[in-house]
Amino acid sequence: MTTITIDDNCAQAKQFIKYACTLPFAKIERRKTKPQSEWDKAIAEGAVTVDEFFDEVRHQIKDRYANAVK
16 A cells, blocks of 8 residues: 655646546545644754753864863
C-alpha cells in the first residue's frame, strides 16, 4: 500500500482526488490531522534546534576567547 498526502486547497488537487476516487484499485481516506506548530515546521525545513544553536555559540566563544588570550 502506498500513502500519498495531498493538500487539497487548490483546484488541481481536488480534481485529482475526484479522479482517484473513480479508480477501482484506489482507496481514498480523508484524515484530519492536528495542525503542525510553527516550531515543528521550522525544524522540518532545516532550522537548527535551540540546543544546537547554543552549542555553536558556546563553541565560537571558546574559540575566540582562546585566540584572544594567546
